[in-house]
Amino acid sequence: MKRKTMITAIATAVMMTTVVPAAFAQTGTPTVAAPAAKSVDAQAAAGNALKAEAAKYGFKSDLSDLQLVSTTNTLGGTIVRYQQTVNGEELFTHQVAVTLDNAGQALLVTSDYVPNLTVETIKTKKLTENEAEAKALADLNVTGGASAMNSRKFGYVVENGKAVPAFKVVSHNGEAEVESFVHAENGKVLKKRDLHQNVNGTGKVFNPNPVRTQGSATGLTDNSNRDSTALTNQLKAVTLQGLDGSGYLRGSYVYIKSKANTFSSTNAFNFTRSSSSFEDVMAYYHIDTVQRYIQTLGFTNVNNRAITVNTNASTQDNSWYSPSTKDLTFGTGGVDDAEDAGIIAHEYGHSIQDNQVPGFGATEEGGAMGEGFGDFMGATYEDAVAPNTAFKALIGEWDATSYSSSNPPTLRRLDTTKKYPTNMDGEVHDDGEIWSHGEYDMAQAFGRDVATKIILQSHFSLTPNSGFANGVAAIKAADQALYGGSHLTQLNSIWAARGL
Numbered sequence: 436m437k438r439k440t441m442i443t444a445i446a447t448a449v450m451m452t453t454v455v456p457a458a459f460a461q462t463g464t465p466t467v468a469a470p471a472a473k474s475v476d477a478q479a480a481a482g483n484a485l486k487a488e489a490a491k492y493g494f495k496s497d498l499s500d501l502q503l504v505s506t507t508n509t510l511g512g513t514i515v516r517y518q519q520t521v522n523g524e525e526l527f528t529h530q531v532a533v534t535l536d537n538a539g540q541a542l543l544v545t546s547d548y549v550p551n552l553t554v555e556t557i558k559t560k561k562l563t564e565n566e567a568e569a570k571a572l573a574d575l576n577v578t579g580g581a582s583a584m585n586s587r588k589f590g591y592v593v594e595n596g597k598a599v600p601a602f603k604v605v606s607h608n609g610e611a612e613v614e615s616f617v618h619a620e621n622g623k624v625l626k627k628r629d630l631h632q633n634v635n636g637t638g639k640v641f642n643p644n645p646v647r648t649q650g651s652a653t654g655l656t657d658n659s660n661r662d663s664t665a666l667t668n669q670l671k672a673v674t675l676q677g678l679d680g681s682g683y684l685r686g687s688y689v690y691i692k693s694k695a696n697t698f699s700s701t702n703a704f705n706f707t708r709s710s711s712s713f714e715d716v717m718a719y720y721h722i723d724t725v726q727r728y729i730q731t732l733g734f735t736n737v738n739n740r741a742i743t744v745n746t747n748a749s750t751q752d753n754s755w756y757s758p759s760t761k762d763l764t765f766g767t768g769g770v771d772d773a774e775d776a777g778i779i780a781h782e783y784g785h786s787i788q789d790n791q792v793p794g795f796g797a798t799e800e801g802g803a804m805g806e807g808f809g810d811f812m813g814a815t816y817e818d819a820v821a822p823n824t825a826f827k828a829l830i831g832e833w834d835a836t837s838y839s840s841s842n843p844p845t846l847r848r849l850d851t852t853k854k855y856p857t858n859m860d861g862e863v864h865d866d867g868e869i870w871s872h873g874e875y876d877m878a879q880a881f882g883r884d885v886a887t888k889i890i891l892q893s894h895f896s897l898t899p900n901s902g903f904a905n906g907v908a909a910i911k912a913a914d915q916a917l918y919g920g921s922h923l924t925q926l927n928s929i930w931a932a933r934g935l
């Protein structure tokens with residue numbers, strides 16, 4: 436940016452002798468537009484306009500703290516923009532814009548200039564840019580160090596009528612972009628804001644799946660992904676929160692990446708299940724909802740990021756979380772996996788655990804705990820959305836119509852008689868039924884919220900090689916930390932029943 440000094444220097448060359456004060460700008464018969472004013476003349480005219488308005492807005496008579504930012508020719512005239520400065524540094528976000536018509540006549544002055552500021556001085560030591568950035572990132576709970584994309588700039592912010600020295604730090608974390616103002620001496624984050632414009636959209640989903648909401652699987656079949664009246668009847672209208680406004684299914688907690696590349700300029704995403712976009716909407720809505728639920732429990736650092744989700748990205752009847760890319764992938768074999776919220780929440784469970792303890796599940800027991808926790812997440816989510824005792828301890832009833840012979844169909848049960856170690860067979864999904872049963876019993880005994888809170892808290896205490904015994908110890912420690920151990924007696928009996 437160039438300093439504003441040229442304005443006063445050129446002021447003598449003004450072609451105008453009078454400036455229409457903005458408040459009294461006349462509206463008359465439109466005249467034929469003249470070519471835009473030359474920028475030199477425009478700056479001079481704008482300078483005169485500012486001087487004419489100085490008393491009204493409190494500008495200094497010499498305009499010495501207004502720095503020229505830009506001169507922009509537009510269809511309807513020229514806009515000359517200034518930045519308010521303090522000690523030659525930017526007073527963040529405070530600008531003045533002068534609008535000139537095509538004849539170079541001042542039409543309007545728009546100002547967020549703050550007059551008569553007292554300036555806070557740095558008494559001992561000014562933070563370095565790196566220190567300021569570290570403070571901003573710590574405040575946002577961002578781990579893993581600074582990103583090369585983060586930007587830092589020294590200037591001033593207005594706080595309680597004072598100009599306070601501060602660094603503006605714009606940090607990037609996943610899809611999030613946050614502007615923080617950090618006090619340049621004490622490192623306190625004075626204010627921050629999310630730079631992404633989040634909007635809510637609308638969409639239609641199965642919630643959690645058509646078998647649960649219909650009350651049975653009768654008449655519901657995949658039929659090679661075709662629509663049917665029975666399935667369309669189970670669509671529910673929902674609000675899609677936190678979209679970034681791009682028109683794509685990208686938001687605070689979910690970033691959909693798919694061949695369908697689903698887009699809506701009005702953020703209205705109404706599809707039936709035969710459309711590939713339907714799975715995009717399902718994945719967005721349910722993952723966003725589960726993450727928001729976790730945050731209502733008080734956890735702001737459990738997988739709090741925009742997770743990339745590849746829907747319909749495999750023709751297998753399988754879905755997975757990748758610990759290397761940190762992405763989720765949903766397959767289309769049988770019923771498309773992302774048509775069932777139980778399956779979506781299960782997979783999201785894997786990403787939660789890896790986020791809390793990177794590398795978790797290095798042992799067979801750890802793997803089984805991962806599958807069991809995923810089933811707990813899926814089943815308790817389904818129970819919360821569509822409570823119905825006929826589906827107690829079941830998960831993924833719609834997905835399961837293509838392979839389960841039980842009635843209602845289910846991916847697995849969370850109430851098997853399996854015990855440790857007798858019924859271990861070395862396959863993580865099978866052995867996960869021991870773990871999911873214990874966790875599901877916790878939800879029955881304490882309610883979903885308390886159980887989920889204890890379980891999520893317990894994950895933080897684990898290590899990549901943790902097994903069942905470590906998991907139970909961590910659950911009891913979490914209950915001690917969160918609830919003073921008030922659930923210990925029940926926890927003892929719940930886990931003893933599973934042989935743990």
Ligand SMILES: [Zn+2]
Nearest residue numbers: 781785806809
């Ligand atoms: Zn799994």
